[in-house]
Amino acid sequence: MKTGLTTHSLSNKDFREQLYSMLQQGIKPDFIILHYSGRYRFSKAFGFIKKNLRQYKLKSISYILSRSKGNTSVSTYKLSAEAEKETDTFLSLAKVIPANGINSASTIALIKSMGYAIIACNSGKLNAAVLNLNNAIFLNVHASKLPAYRGMNNVEWALWENQNMYGTIHRISKGIDEGDILLQDKIETPNLQTIAEYRAYSFFKSNALMGKAVKGYLDKKLSFTKQEVSGKPIDQYYVMHPILKEYLNKKISKQVI
Amino acid sequence: MLTGLLRYARNFSVSLLFKRERNIVLRDFFRYSLGQRVINNQTINPWSDKTYNETERSEALTKTINWLLHSQASMSDGGFGSYRIITGWTTSYPETSGYIIPTLLRYAEQVQKNEILTNAIRCGDWLITIQKQSGGWQGEYMADNRAEVVFNTGQIIRGMVGLYKQTNDKKYLDSAVKACDWLCSIQEDDGCWKKSAFMGVPRVYDSYVDAPLLQVYEITKNELYKQKAVNNLNWVIDKKQLENGWFEDCDNTIKHNNKPILHTIAYTIDGLLESGLLLNDKKVLDAAIKSADKLFELFSKHKYLSGRFDRNWKGSQDIICTGCAQISIIWLKLYKLTKNIQYLNAAMKMNDQLIFIQDRQVSESADTKGAMPGSYPLWGRYEAFNFPNWATKYFADSLLLEKECLQEAITLSGAK
Numbered sequence: 001m002k003t004g005l006t007t008h009s010l011s012n013k014d015f016r017e018q019l020y021s022m023l024q025q026g027i028k029p030d031f032i033i034l035h036y037s038g039r040y041r042f043s044k045a046f047g048f049i050k051k052n053l054r055q056y057k058l059k060s061i062s063y064i065l066s067r068s069k070g071n072t073s074v075s076t077y078k079l080s081a082e083a084e085k086e087t088d089t090f091l092s093l094a095k096v097i098p099a100n101g102i103n104s105a106s107t108i109a110l111i112k113s114m115g116y117a118i119i120a121c122n123s124g125k126l127n128a129a130v131l132n133l134n135n136a137i138f139l140n141v142h143a144s145k146l147p148a149y150r151g152m153n154n155v156e157w158a159l160w161e162n163q164n165m166y167g168t169i170h171r172i173s174k175g176i177d178e179g180d181i182l183l184q185d186k187i188e189t190p191n192l193q194t195i196a197e198y199r200a201y202s203f204f205k206s207n208a209l210m211g212k213a214v215k216g217y218l219d220k221k222l223s224f225t226k227q228e229v230s231g232k233p234i235d236q237y238y239v240m241h242p243i244l245k246e247y248l249n250k251k252i253s254k255q256v257i
Numbered sequence: 258m259l260t261g262l263l264r265y266a267r268n269f270s271v272s273l274l275f276k277r278e279r280n281i282v283l284r285d286f287f288r289y290s291l292g293q294r295v296i297n298n299q300t301i302n303p304w305s306d307k308t309y310n311e312t313e314r315s316e317a318l319t320k321t322i323n324w325l326l327h328s329q330a331s332m333s334d335g336g337f338g339s340y341r342i343i344t345g346w347t348t349s350y351p352e353t354s355g356y357i358i359p360t361l362l363r364y365a366e367q368v369q370k371n372e373i374l375t376n377a378i379r380c381g382d383w384l385i386t387i388q389k390q391s392g393g394w395q396g397e398y399m400a401d402n403r404a405e406v407v408f409n410t411g412q413i414i415r416g417m418v419g420l421y422k423q424t425n426d427k428k429y430l431d432s433a434v435k436a437c438d439w440l441c442s443i444q445e446d447d448g449c450w451k452k453s454a455f456m457g458v459p460r461v462y463d464s465y466v467d468a469p470l471l472q473v474y475e476i477t478k479n480e481l482y483k484q485k486a487v488n489n490l491n492w493v494i495d496k497k498q499l500e501n502g503w504f505e506d507c508d509n510t511i512k513h514n515n516k517p518i519l520h521t522i523a524y525t526i527d528g529l530l531e532s533g534l535l536l537n538d539k540k541v542l543d544a545a546i547k548s549a550d551k552l553f554e555l556f557s558k559h560k561y562l563s564g565r566f567d568r569n570w571k572g573s574q575d576i577i578c579t580g581c582a583q584i585s586i587i588w589l590k591l592y593k594l595t596k597n598i599q600y601l602n603a604a605m606k607m608n609d610q611l612i613f614i615q616d617r618q619v620s621e622s623a624d625t626k627g628a629m630p631g632s633y634p635l636w637g638r639y640e641a642f643n644f645p646n647w648a649t650k651y652f653a654d655s656l657l658l659e660k661e662c663l664q665e666a667i668t669l670s671g672a673k
Contacts, residue, residue: 160598160670233554234599241605242308243663244598251672 002030002117003214006102008124010034010091013078014207015122018141020079020087021211022120027218028090031114035099035107035123076197077204103127111136118217120210126172138172139182139213143199143206146170146184147227150177151236155202156195160240160248165189165198167206169213171224176236180224183213195249268642271343278342280619282635282642289634306560307613308606311663317612318656320627321649322364322373325357327623328646329376335383336399340624342635342642348399351387352406353647354380355394355413360650362419363657374423381420384413385432392439396455407443407450410436411466418472430476437473440466441485447496448488456511461493461504462521464528471535483536490532493525494544502548503568516567518639519580522548527587534594542594549587553603556584561610564632564639575637578614578629581607582651589658596669601662608659611652 003022007015010032022029079087099107102123111117111133121138131138144154145166158165165187173179187205192198216222229235240248272278309317328337328346336349337357358377365373388394393405394413417433420426443452449459450466467486474482497505504525508517526548533541551570556562562581563572585607592600614633629648631640640648667673 157598160672162671232550233557234550234597236599238557238599238602241602241609243311243605244602244666246310247667247670247672251670 001218002114003027003218004029004031004033004114004117004119005122006033006035006119007122008034008036010096012122014141014203015120016084016087017079017204017207018120018122018210019090020083021208022214023086023090023211025211025215027211027214029094029120030117031095031097032091033097033099033102033107033110033119033123035102035104077200103130108133118214120214121172128174131172131174139169139210140172140177140179141203141206141210142168142170142177143202144168146177146181147229149237150229152238153240154237155199156240156245156248157237159195159198159252160244165202165205167202167209169206169209170227175229175231178227178229178231180226182217182222182224183209185209185212193253195245195252198252265636265641268343268636272642277620277622277625281342281617281621281625284617284619285634285636308609309612313612314608314656314659317615317627318364318653318660320615321629321653321656322361322627324623324625324627324644324649325361325646325653326373326376328649329380331624334399335379335381337380337646338398339640339646340628340644342625342644346624349383350398350646351384351394352396352409352412353645353650355384355409355416357646357650358416359419360653360657362423364653367657367660377416377420378424381416381429384416385428388413388432388435392435392437393453394436405439405453406455407440407453408455408460408463408466410440411463411469414469414473418469418476421476430473433469433473434477434479437470437479437482440470441481444485444488448485448490448492450489455509458511459492459506460509460521461497461507462509462524462528463489464493464532465524466528468528468531468535471532475535486532487536490529490538490541493529494540498544498548499568501568501570502551503566503570504548505568513565516565516573518565518574519562519577520583520639522552522566523580523583523587526552527583527590530587530590534590545587546591549584549591552584553588553600556603556607560606562607564637574639576610576614576633577637577639578611578631578633579639579645579648579651582611582629582648582655585611585655586651586658589655589662592662593665598666601659601666604655604659604662608655611655615652 005015005019019029097110099110101107103126108129112135116135118137118139121140126138144158145163146168149158167185167187168181169183170177170181171179187202189201192201213222272282325337329335331346332338332349334349336351336354338347338349340346358380361373361377365371389405391405393410396403396406396409414433414436417429421429421433443450445451450463451457451459454460467489470482470486504522506514507521507525508514509521526545529541529545533545552562555570555572561576562584564574564577566572585604588600588604611629615627615629625644628644629652631643631645631648632638635642
């Protein structure tokens with residue numbers, strides 16, 4: 001079985017952390033699908049990619065946005081310089097396949113041509129046509145416990161309800177965070193100062209589970225477990241209202257958790 | 258259709274003649290019509306992501322109550338009227354005056370403003386004077402001089418019960434008992450109300466009459482009141498509620514009964530919910546939750562609720578502010594019942610939208626400042642160009658209950 005990842009940017013933080021976790025487990029992904037390839041091709045035309053993949057990162061919109069938001073936590077919980085270097089080295093040799101949108105017919109044909117594959121997906125919502133491909137398993141990182149915290153702002157809601165942090169690797173399915181679980185680990189969390197820090201820490205630790213999950217699956221030590229979900233919209237979580245977030249931040253700053 | 262067009266043309270032209278009214282209409286025109294953007298084939302509405310902090314919420318509540326008090330002060334009796342941009346103040350509306358009383362009582366308690374009790378008492382005393390010989394109260398506005406109507410009577414009972422509990426004055430209870438006796442005497446064998454019903458046809462939103470009947474039962478222990486309420490609830494749930502939570506015979510018109518307004522859908526759900534809580538009856542509560550959850554799903558998906566819904570919950574027409582506030586109240590009550598924080602979260606987002614609608618940010622007279630319009634935009638089909646007092650009443654209720662629920666939630670979470 002092949003292994004792969006999808007991403008819209010090689011500088012995407014989650015993608016790089018997941019890739020590094022796979023490398024740590026001795027897994028060298030067979031392919032990386034870089035979709036929304038217009039930007040990639042544009043950059044390639046100017047020779048940026050060949051010269052220096054890291055330079056491509058500096059140009060990426062997501063990187064600029066994350067900087068402009070002043071998200072300091074991003075810089076706190078990130079791969080070490082050595083890890084980044086190892087990731088870059090792998091990327092410089094990896095089979096990076098430019099593709100159109102992840103749900104486009106050409107990308108679907110591309111994935112079909114890969115044969116059986118388990119793919120760490122960083123590509124947003126997948127359409128039924130992609131999910132119905134019977135040669136591919138798409139994995140998602142969910143920085144919370146499932147099925148308890150399906151949906152949005154799950155780190156915030158878990159903190160609000162005084163629950164432990166978890167990281168989950170699950171199969172992507174039609175429903176929101178309803179797919180079968182491959183790996184779910186409790187994340188030991190130190191006392192942090194802000195919601196943003198908890199989020200960054202939780203996602204950083206959850207991304208690091210990807211390698212373990214894929215390795216476990218390939219070695220037949222891990223298998224998928226079905227989630228028991230009601231499917232009712234009221235049983236999932238939504239974007240937290242700013243007033244609740246404000247109280248949550250106060251609670252965190254008091255270290256009440 | 259032609260009459261409707263002429264009415265709209267008149268409303269638009271008259272409202273544009275006067276500066277303050279023109280400001281309100283133009284404000285809605287700019288923020289509604291020009292504020293919408295279409296991104297990826299999805300309409301993004303400016304009201305769907307605006308949020309307000311606690312101070313702004315308190316200010317919104319104060320403005321809301323001030324407008325209600327101004328409405329009462331504008332009437333010659335003790336009731337509450339509505340303001341129409343074209344024709345000015347209406348006469349008092351007995352039904353809504355009745356259910357504004359509990360709003361004032363709750364506000365007085367929450368903000369410790371006892372002087373507001375006198376406003377509630379003044380209204381209650383006036384309502385007793387206009388109670389019909391039968392025990393019922395007239396429908397619609399005073400100037401309409403209608404016969405007694407089941408639904409309207411039920412809502413005034415709410416006010417009487419509230420005042421009795423507050424003052425312990427037996428005249429309010431006597432009035433409520435007289436009204437309940439009348440309601441019981443005219444109920445049909447199958448549990449619905451047809452005689453003295455609005456339009457003379459049975460409607461499911463009479464579940465909102467069952468709750469006050471049960472409130473009086475709790476005080477008097479008259480089993481008949483409980484039995485009649487249960488009969489009606491069973492009729493609504495067993496005969497009129499579909500599997501997907503939608504209700505047949507739910508609109509306050511004959512013509513559009515296939516797609517009732519959110520306002521009457523909310524009456525029906527709230528009636529079931531209140532009654533289910535009073536009876537501690539799972540069947541009734543589940544019926545309320547089924548419909549409330551469907552609307553929660555639609556709100557989560559579209560970020561707003563339409564004015565009308567057909568039997569497949571397909572929405573149409575502009576936002577009906579009253580209905581939105583009522584649904585917010587239902588979710589808040591469900592938060593209290595289930596402690597599921599998503600109900601509170603959704604209600605707060607709904608209230609954000611309502612504050613956005615109330616906060617017109619133009620110079621206004623006391624006749625409109627703080628008032629909630631019937632529809633958003635102002636020229637929407639429901640109560641076009643009007644500020645019905647019930648829209649503002651439910652908005653106030655929603656903000657009051659939200660405050661309670663928020664305190665409860667932050668205490669439970671340990672965030673206090």
